[in-house]
Amino acid sequence: MAEAFAVECPGGGETKGHMSDHAGTIGVHCSCGVSFSVDIEARDVDEWWKRD
Incomplete structure (x- = not known):
């Protein structure tokens, strides 16, 4: 069964969560105006x- 995890937005500290641990990288868009990619295997930004 897949595990879920969360990461902190590097722009404003908002927690972005419930990502599943499938292989690869996903993109996240935060309300503070920061976009970031998450390395699923490392579980980190x-x-x-x-x-803009």
């Missing part, structure tokens, strides 16, 4: 940028 891969890279991030501020949206």
Whole structure:
């Protein structure tokens, strides 16, 4: 069964959660204006940028 986890947004500290542990990378868009990718295997933010 897949586990779920959450990460902290690098822009504002908001918790973005309930991601499943399938292989790969997913993109997340936070309400603070930051977009970031999450490395599912590492369960951590891969890279991030501020949206215009």
